[in-house]
Amino acid sequence: MECKYLNDLDAGLNFKTLKLEASRCLLCLDAPCSKECPAGTDPAKFIRSVRFDNLKGAAETIRENNPLGGICARVCPTEKYCQKGCLRCGIDKPIDIGSIQRYVCDFEQKTNMKILKKGVDNNKRIAIVGSGPSGLSLASLLLQHGYSVDLYEKNDKLGGYLRYGIPSYRLSNEVLDNEINKIIDLGLKYHTNTEIGKDITLNELKTYFDAVVVAIGYSKGKVLDMFKDNPYVESAVDFLKRIKENDGHVLVDDNVLVIGGGDVSMDICTSLKILGSTNVSAVVYEELFEFKASKKELEDARKHNVTIIDGYVPTACKDNHVTFKHRRLPYQLEMTADKIVLAVGQTYDLGNIDLEMERGQVKTKYNYQVGDSNVFVIGDISINKEKTVVGSVKSAKEALYYINKYLGGF
Amino acid sequence: MVNKDLSIEFLGVKFENPFCLSSSPVGNCYEMCKKAYEVGFGGVVFKTIGPKSYYIDEVSPRFDKLDKEDTPFIGFKNMEQIAEHPLEENLADLRKLKDEFPNKVLIASIMGNDEKTWEELARLVTEAGADMIEMNLSCPQMTSHAMGSDVGTNPELCKKYCQAVKRGSKLPMMAKMTPNITDMCEVAIACLDGGADGIAAINTVKSICNVDINKYVGMPIIDGKSSISGYSGKAIKPIALRFIQQMRDNPKLKNVEISGIGGIETWVDAVEFILLGASTLQMTTSLMQYGYRIVEDLKNGLMHYMEDKGVDSLKDLVGLANKNIIPAENLNRDYIVYPQIDLDTCIGCGRCYISCFDGAHQAMEFNKETRKPFCNEEKCVGCHLCALVCPVDAISKGKIKVKPNRKVDIKNLSL
Ligand SMILES: Cc1cc2nc3c(=O)[nH]c(=O)nc-3n(C[C@H](O)[C@H](O)[C@H](O)COP(=O)(O)OP(=O)(O)OC[C@H]3O[C@@H](n4cnc5c(N)ncnc54)[C@H](O)[C@@H]3O)c2cc1C
Ligand SMILES: Cc1cc2nc3c(=O)[nH]c(=O)nc-3n(C[C@H](O)[C@H](O)[C@H](O)COP(=O)(O)O)c2cc1C
Ligand code: SF4
Ligand code: SF4
Numbered sequence: 001m002e003c004k005y006l007n008d009l010d011a012g013l014n015f016k017t018l019k020l021e022a023s024r025c026l027l028c029l030d031a032p033c034s035k036e037c038p039a040g041t042d043p044a045k046f047i048r049s050v051r052f053d054n055l056k057g058a059a060e061t062i063r064e065n066n067p068l069g070g071i072c073a074r075v076c077p078t079e080k081y082c083q084k085g086c087l088r089c090g091i092d093k094p095i096d097i098g099s100i101q102r103y104v105c106d107f108e109q110k111t112n113m114k115i116l117k118k119g120v121d122n123n124k125r126i127a128i129v130g131s132g133p134s135g136l137s138l139a140s141l142l143l144q145h146g147y148s149v150d151l152y153e154k155n156d157k158l159g160g161y162l163r164y165g166i167p168s169y170r171l172s173n174e175v176l177d178n179e180i181n182k183i184i185d186l187g188l189k190y191h192t193n194t195e196i197g198k199d200i201t202l203n204e205l206k207t208y209f210d211a212v213v214v215a216i217g218y219s220k221g222k223v224l225d226m227f228k229d230n231p232y233v234e235s236a237v238d239f240l241k242r243i244k245e246n247d248g249h250v251l252v253d254d255n256v257l258v259i260g261g262g263d264v265s266m267d268i269c270t271s272l273k274i275l276g277s278t279n280v281s282a283v284v285y286e287e288l289f290e291f292k293a294s295k296k297e298l299e300d301a302r303k304h305n306v307t308i309i310d311g312y313v314p315t316a317c318k319d320n321h322v323t324f325k326h327r328r329l330p331y332q333l334e335m336t337a338d339k340i341v342l343a344v345g346q347t348y349d350l351g352n353i354d355l356e357m358e359r360g361q362v363k364t365k366y367n368y369q370v371g372d373s374n375v376f377v378i379g380d381i382s383i384n385k386e387k388t389v390v391g392s393v394k395s396a397k398e399a400l401y402y403i404n405k406y407l408g409g410f
Numbered sequence: 411m412v413n414k415d416l417s418i419e420f421l422g423v424k425f426e427n428p429f430c431l432s433s434s435p436v437g438n439c440y441e442m443c444k445k446a447y448e449v450g451f452g453g454v455v456f457k458t459i460g461p462k463s464y465y466i467d468e469v470s471p472r473f474d475k476l477d478k479e480d481t482p483f484i485g486f487k488n489m490e491q492i493a494e495h496p497l498e499e500n501l502a503d504l505r506k507l508k509d510e511f512p513n514k515v516l517i518a519s520i521m522g523n524d525e526k527t528w529e530e531l532a533r534l535v536t537e538a539g540a541d542m543i544e545m546n547l548s549c550p551q552m553t554s555h556a557m558g559s560d561v562g563t564n565p566e567l568c569k570k571y572c573q574a575v576k577r578g579s580k581l582p583m584m585a586k587m588t589p590n591i592t593d594m595c596e597v598a599i600a601c602l603d604g605g606a607d608g609i610a611a612i613n614t615v616k617s618i619c620n621v622d623i624n625k626y627v628g629m630p631i632i633d634g635k636s637s638i639s640g641y642s643g644k645a646i647k648p649i650a651l652r653f654i655q656q657m658r659d660n661p662k663l664k665n666v667e668i669s670g671i672g673g674i675e676t677w678v679d680a681v682e683f684i685l686l687g688a689s690t691l692q693m694t695t696s697l698m699q700y701g702y703r704i705v706e707d708l709k710n711g712l713m714h715y716m717e718d719k720g721v722d723s724l725k726d727l728v729g730l731a732n733k734n735i736i737p738a739e740n741l742n743r744d745y746i747v748y749p750q751i752d753l754d755t756c757i758g759c760g761r762c763y764i765s766c767f768d769g770a771h772q773a774m775e776f777n778k779e780t781r782k783p784f785c786n787e788e789k790c791v792g793c794h795l796c797a798l799v800c801p802v803d804a805i806s807k808g809k810i811k812v813k814p815n816r817k818v819d820i821k822n823l824s825l
Contacts, residue, residue, distance in 0.1 A: 016802065027700060045706075052704055053676040054711035060411050115411075 005248030005274050009169040009300060013096075013103045022050040024088060025095050032085030033097060038386050038394040039066045043082050043097045050100060059108035062101055063115040063182075067140030068133055070105035070179050071162060072390050073098055074171050077263075077294030081390065109178050118186045119146030124407055127152065127209040129196045129353075132160020134379025134392035135215035136183060141400045143186035145409070150209070151188060154195035160217055162389070164241040165264070167271050168248065197352030206374055211403055214355065214362065215379045218346035218387070224314065227342055232320040236260065236268040236343035243271055250275060253338035257322060258282040259314060260343030266297035266306075268341050273304035281307040281335070282343075283314070283324055309333065348381050367402040368395065376403060414713040416452070418724045420690045421582035421607045421667055423541050425515050427452035428680070428724065429705050432671050432692030433519035433544060433586075436702075439495065440503040444510065449702040450709060453515035454507070455610075455692060458492035458546040459500045459535065460520075461527035464554070466494050474619040474629040476645065485645030486695045487619040489551050489630070489637060492521055501538040508539035519586070521546040523556045525574040532578030543581050544669075545571065545606070547597075548588035548613030551639040559613070562588035565600035572604025584669055586610040587653065589646070594653045595660045608667035609657060610692065612650045614640025643695035647673030651686055658687035658732045675704065677711025684724070685731035744816035746792035747825060749785050750808025758782060762796035762805060770795045787811070 013021060031044030042061060049058035062069040076082075078098040086094035108115065124147050128135045131153040139149045157163050162176050184190070196202055196216075205212045221235025236258070243250045252275045258265055261284030272280045282301070286292060287310045293301075301308065312324035312333055320340060324333040347360065355370065355377070356363045362377040364370050368384075370377060376399050380387050384395035403409075416427035430453035431437040431446050443454045460466065469489055476485040493500055508516050518535035520543060522528030532543055547568055552558030561567050568585065575583055585601035587594050589612040598609050616638050620629045628636035650672025657663045670688025674680055675696040683691055696704060712724075721727055751762075758781030766774035773790035776783050785796075787809075797805035807825050812818045 048703070049707050049710070052707040052711070053678050054707040054714070056412070056714040057707055057710040060710070064411065 004169070005243070005271065006168045006172065008172070009270075010099075010296075012106070013099050015103075018050065018100060018103045021096050021100055022047050025051065026087055026091075027051070028087050032087060033082040033095070036081045036084050037390065038081065038388075039072070039390045039397060040394075041065050041069070041072075041082065041101075043095075043101070046104060047095065047097070047100055050104065055104060055107050056111070056113065058104045059113055060115055062104060063108065063113075066390075066393055067116065067137045067183060068179055068389065068393055069101065070109070070175060071133070071171060072393065073101035073105050074175065075162075075166055076390050077296070077388065079295045114185070116140065116144055116182060116186060119144050121148070122146035122409070124148070124210045125150070125208075126211050126213065126403070127205045128213045128215055129202075129205070130160060130215035130217060130379070131155075131158040131190070131192075132215060132217045132379055132392065133162055133389045134217070134382075134396050135160070135213070136162075136180065137393045138213060138215065138378060138396035138399060139188050140183045140186060141396060142403070143183070143188060145400070145404065149188055151190040152194045152196050152200070152205075153190065153192045154198075156192050158190060158192065160219075161237075164244055165237060165267075167240065167267050168244060169270075169274065170267075195351065197350070197354075202353050202355075202375070209374075210407055211374045211376060213399065213403070214353070214375060214377045214381070215392075216348070216350075216353070216381055218348050218380045220347050220349040221342060222345045222347050223342060224344060226314065226317045227340070230317065230319070230340070232337075233317075233340045233342060236264045236341050237346060239341055240264070240268055240271065243275065248275060252277045255279045255338045256281070256341060257335050257337035257339070258341045258343055259322070260284065260345070261286050261308075261310070262292040262343065262345070263294055263297050264346070265343035266293045266301045268343055269301045269306040270297070270304050272341075273301075273306060279307070280304075281309060281337075283312050283322075283333070283335070284308060284310045285313055285327070285344075287311040287327075346380075367405075368399045369402060369406065374406070412710065412713045412717055414716050415722070416709060416712060416716075416724055418689050418728075420669065421542060421584065423515055423582060425452040425690055426513065427709055428684070428688075428690045429453075429708055430455055430515070430517070430669070430690055430692045431697065432694045433458050433517075433546060434694040434698075435490065436694050436697045438493070440506050443503070443507050443516075446702045446705075447507075447511045447514045450705045451514075451702065453517060453690065455517040455519050455544050456500070456504060456507075456540075457495075458519040458521050458549070459497060459531060460492045460557075461522055461531065462497045463527070464523060464557070466491050467553075468494060469630075469632045471630045471632075475643075476619050483643060483695070483699050485617075485619065485641050486643040486698070487617055487629075487639060487641050488614070489632075489639040491549065491552055492546065497534075501534055504535060504538040504540055508541075515541050517542040517544050519544040519546050520575070521549070521557055522571065522574070523554060525570060528571045528574040529578035532575040532581075532583075536579040536581050540581065543575060543579060543583040544610055545575055545583065545585045545601075546613070547571070547601075548586050548590075549640070550588065550590055550614055550616045551637065559588035559590050559616075562586075562597060562613075563591045565597050568597055569600040569604035572601050572606045576605035582607045584608040584610045584667075586613055586671075588613050589649050589653055589672075590616045593656075595657055595663060598657055598666065599660075599662050602663070602666065608669065609663075610669040610671060611653050611657070612646070612672050614642045615646050615649060617641035642672070643699075644673040644675060647679060647682075651682060654683065654686050654688060655732065655735050658729060659735070674708075675700075677708045677715060680708055680712055681715055681727070682731075684727050685729070686735075687729040687732055689725065689728050742818070742823075744813055744818045745820070745823065746790075746811045746813065747794075747807045748787055748790055748792055748809045748811065749794060749796050749805045751783055751785065752804045752806070753782055755802050755804040756782060756800075757802055757804075759801060761799045761801060765795050765799045
């Protein structure tokens with residue numbers, strides 16, 4: 001059982017299927033795929049390298065652009081990004097760019113390539129708070145540019161939601177560790193079990209470092225009022241964290257009601273099924289045509305026989321009994337379950353960090369900077385709109401430019 | 411990104427990398443060559459320039475391609491002759507290119523129709539600023555028998571024309587060979603005797619690519635008719651490699667410098683040509699199909715290869731495989747190596763069985779219940795046809811059997 005949780009749900013490509021998939025690529029002029037990645041990945045170039053037997057070159061193209069290329073390959077909702085405009089759709093269906101990228105990054109790992117290099121020391125020191133994808137990718141970029149980087153993380157392991165959110169069958173700790181080790185190899189100094197605001201204050205960091213970057217994400221699951229202090233209720237992110245930390249050794253209930261329909265909801269639904277729940281029903285606010293979850297995640301949940309009921313909002317909850325009504329139609333739904341899981345979004349948890357918030361984001365200028373201070377903010381909690389892993393990488397790349405500028409680089 | 415010096419010297423001229431456009435429409439004019447240089451080619455062999463008196467009149471359409479299953483462009487057929495543009499225009503383009511790209515190598519390909527025109531063309535392209543001359547002795551579809559591969563199969567004529575070119579120019583010069591001949595060495599030696607400094611090989615192979623089975627005519631169709639003409643692309647790589655090996659193996663040509671041509675698409679193809687003795691590489695068909703951009707992966711892949719092999723200078727790779735290609739009668743025939751089937755990888759398709767039965771020695775057995783193949787070593791001759799057809803590469807080299815009354819030290823065999 002736990003074994004299934006730890007195994008890749010999607011087996012990925014082998015060398016033959018890789019070549020087949022790459023040879024489906026039309027090698028387009030002005031390839032649309034290369035314009036759709038928030039992090040600026042150039043799929044057309046690395047697919048061409050695969051096509052012309054240059055796997056090492058393909059790995060360079062991916063890694064030099066994105067320090068978390070091997071992770072994005074696995075978790076990106078590619079249908080919303082690179083695969084969206086693929087011109088192969090004029091013939092049949094888009095190139096499976098994610099799977100090609102995944103093969104290439106695995107090859108990079110297997111052949112022990114060392115693509116990224118530490119930059120020449122520029123005598124500038126930067127602190128990053130939070131080790132999710134935004135903090136990690138910025139750390140890599142800064143190190144490549146010669147900065148000295150100290151990364152602070154309140155949990156005992158690095159990775160943020162990559163470590164404690166996304167289930168192992170989609171992103172294993174092994175893959176994550178490999179990607180993190182590439183950053184540590186560049187000279188990253190990291191401090192786990194260190195909470196900023198508690199163990200060290202933000203002001204201390206501000207005085208000691210040339211710049212401080214806050215990348216603390218949306219670490220708390222949202223709870224609607226009607227579900228507060230109910231022992232049957234747990235937030236999806238807490239539950240997923242529990243499952244991942246225990247490598248899937250978690251007892252699950254027979255009948256579980258999940259409320260919400262984004263990626264997090266699909267993750268908890270599929271995880272529950274994999275771990276042995278008999279009935280998992282997701283009741284979702286959106287109707288199917290406007291679903292938020294990525295195609296792949298929805299497919300995974302469907303394959304695992306998750307019941308999906310779309311278009312309903314909860315109106316009342318008493319113990320383990322929830323009443324819903326349809327958003328448009330005069331329908332009502334009553335559900336009783338052994339457990340209720342809330343997957344209705346995440347929100348920030350500043351702890352004792354003193355920062356001004358505005359519409360769920362830390363208030364900064366367009367350049368991710370808090371006023372004129374030496375504090376920058378990136379990732380989910382920042383003004384960056386793409387609340388995804390690749391969106392985090394994008395915010396890190398943009399912030400790198402502004403931090404460089406602020407510290408007199410370029 | 412990996413960064414290695416890919417420079418190499420060829421006929422005394424330094425190329426920043428070995429990749430060149432071969433003489434053909436891919437290097438037809440100034441704009442094309444400029445773009446190719448900018449994308450990263452080390453050199454350009456400009457489209458063959460002919461004598462002013464020879465009027466080029468082309469057919470339409472002029473190409474065809476050979477497909478197999480879902481792979482297009484296995485081979486490519488063309489009916490094109492030499493440069494269509496007027497001589498003056500070509501010379502002006504050469505001049506402009508050399509002016510703008512002094513560090514890139516510019517090679518002029520020329521073709522005369524008698525000693526006088528060869529000598530004259532050599533002089534003109536030298537004046538225009540070319541770094542090197544390539545003599546096109548090999549186009550198989552010229553409309554004059556005094557030109558092209560009809561000349562390239564005649565050693566005496568080749569020698570005479572080489573001498574003429576050398577009278578017209580002191581530039582380093584290579585003679586471009588036709589593969590439409592049994593023994594290329596004889597012609598190559600005649601060219602060197604006539605003053606050629608190196609050899610370019612190969613030009614296109616005479617062919618009929620496809621026949622329209624409803625109109626009873628070869629392709630492409632030109633007013634109901636077609637002609638035999640030159641075949642190029644991936645399909646001719648084996649033919650090119652064979653001729654290059656034979657030249658490098660000939661005592662009189664042993665260290666001849668060669669520019670390799672024929673079906674180059676990937677860095678692996680390039681390395682194969684280099685290992686058999688080519689020190690520069692020229693390409694046409696792959697560029698017509700995919701564009702100049704493929705040179706990026708050729709260069710990068712070659713750099714990674716050098717890095718992996720611990721080689722810092724490209725010239726150290728030239729000809730490394732020549733000594734390992736020997737006459738068939740000298741091969742070790744004392745052993746059989748049996749196929750070894752990895753049953754975990756095998757998906758039970760039965761292709762190995764079909765090919766062994768219908769195309770080899772009926773040694774492969776197939777259990778229809780378990781859907782697993784089994785090699786009967788009593789019958790197996792170790793030809794490895796099964797391994798070549800297996801769609802999942804489940805078959806590799808396994809147990810070795812020494813033939814009766816032969817002595818082999820199995821441990822020292824290099825399989
Ligand atoms: C279950 C789940 C599945 C998801 N699946 C996908 C997916 O498939 N594809 C995709 O693109 N995106 C997915 N996402 C979204 C994605 O994970 C986030 O957008 C991304 O992780 C945001 O990165 P971040 O660096 O901003 O923050 P986080 O990943 O949240 O990391 C923040 C880090 O900061 C630490 N921290 C917080 N406060 C402090 C403090 N005071 N001191 C020190 N450290 C602190 C936290 O412990 C955490 O490690 C998923 C999210 C979840 C929850
Ligand atoms: C359309 C076409 C035109 C060509 N024209 C010339 C030419 O003018 N002069 C010449 O020396 N070779 C010419 N060639 C031959 C190429 O330079 C080259 O030797 C041959 O195509 C093999 O290389 P490839 O497989 O990379 O195409 C031509 C080839 C093609 C396909
Ligand atoms: S858009 Fe699709 S077909 Fe075109 S280059 Fe990108 S992956 Fe290939
Ligand atoms: S061809 Fe390969 S996969 Fe097919 S039966 Fe034989 S060994 Fe198995």
